[in-house]
Amino acid sequence: xxxxxxxxxxxxxxxxxxxxxxxxxxxxxxxxxxxxxxxxxxxxxxxxxxxxxxxxxxxxxxxxxxxxxxxxxxxxxxxxxxxxxxxxxxxxxxxxxxxxxxxxxxxxxxxxxxxxxxxxxxxxxxxxxxxxxxxxxxxxxxxxxxxxxxxxxxxxxxxxxxxxxxxxxxxxxxxxxxxxxxxxxxxxxxxxxxxxxxxxxxxxxxxxxxxxxxxxxxxxxxxxxxxxxxxxxxxxxxxxxxxxxxxxxxxxxxxxxxxxxxxxxxxxxxxxxxxxxxxxxxxxxxxxxxxxxxxxxxxxxxxxxx
Numbered sequence: 001x002x003x004x005x006x007x008x009x010x011x012x013x014x015x016x017x018x019x020x021x022x023x024x025x026x027x028x029x030x031x032x033x034x035x036x037x038x039x040x041x042x043x044x045x046x047x048x049x050x051x052x053x054x055x056x057x058x059x060x061x062x063x064x065x066x067x068x069x070x071x072x073x074x075x076x077x078x079x080x081x082x083x084x085x086x087x088x089x090x091x092x093x094x095x096x097x098x099x100x101x102x103x104x105x106x107x108x109x110x111x112x113x114x115x116x117x118x119x120x121x122x123x124x125x126x127x128x129x130x131x132x133x134x135x136x137x138x139x140x141x142x143x144x145x146x147x148x149x150x151x152x153x154x155x156x157x158x159x160x161x162x163x164x165x166x167x168x169x170x171x172x173x174x175x176x177x178x179x180x181x182x183x184x185x186x187x188x189x190x191x192x193x194x195x196x197x198x199x200x201x202x203x204x205x206x207x208x209x210x211x212x213x214x215x216x217x218x219x220x221x222x223x224x225x226x227x228x229x230x231x232x233x234x235x236x237x238x239x240x241x242x243x244x245x246x247x248x249x250x251x252x253x254x255x256x257x258x259x260x261x262x263x264x265x266x267x268x269x270x271x272x273x274x275x276x277x278x279x280x281x282x283x284x285x286x287x288x289x290x291x292x293x294x295x296x297x298x299x300x301x302x303x304x305x306x
Contacts (some may be wrong), residue, residue, distance in 0.1 A: 005098035017273040043069030061092030063146035063213025093145035140213035153204030215253035223261035233268035255288035
């Protein structure tokens with residue numbers, strides 16, 4: 001299966017702190033990069049992490065608050081200056097178009113690279129499909145139009161049972177490709193069915209990113225069975241009232257969502273600057289859901305095949 005790595009470029013909330021930059025997550029799928037949110041300085045944090053902005057295939061914006069989008073103009077300028085020629089796909093709420101167009105027009109783009117262009121896909125139900133995976137949006141409860149995203153890798157064919165092949169008196173050959181694709185193959189006058197020698201399909205990996213959100217049923221359903229759920233956890237639960245007024249979840253609530261959704265791992269992000277030490281958030285979540293991490297800037301998390 002493909003290499004799948006999550007690089008947390010910015011894990012803070014609202015304003016940057018000495019320890020945390022503003023929200024941005026890079027998902028590496030082999031040589032391609034999918035970027036989720038673009039807080040201020042996102043392109044600089046990519047360079048610090050050894051990631052080339054030119055390799056970003058698509059950008060997915062969860063909502064239009066400045067800490068999630070103000071890094072886009074700089075990212076586009078950097079791509080243009082680095083000679084990017086392939087179009088960049090940007091997904092997000094409808095109001096994003098005016099922001100991106102203004103940034104491009106007011107900065108006069110980059111006369112040295114007029115061929116670089118941006119393709120915008122806007123709305124409340126978005127889908128990106130490419131190279132064996134999809135990214136789909138789902139609504140969350142924060143500001144109007146806010147959404148999260150589900151990355152879903154396509155299921156892979158099952159493994160060939162070599163012992164079963166030998167029992168049937170067969171040798172590996174080109175026909176196995178047909179069987180892995182779920183089609184029968186005729187070998188030496190015998191019809192071999194996929195279920196005779198191929199195991200069950202291997203489920204593709206799933207990552208869910210909520211962006212900013214209150215705990216909600218929609219997130220539970222979107223994250224059902226995910227390998228990794230990256231969830232807003234701006235405050236500890238003693239500040240639940242303040243969190244809810246601002247449209248955020250607490251660490252405990254994020255853990256409750258993860259437990260109900262049956263995910264394999266929960267990663268807390270969008271951490272308020274008041275928490276220089278994230279231990280209270282970690283303890284609170286682990287009391288509910290033990291398989292929890294608190295993200296930090298430049299943390300790298302590999303999602304292993306099941």
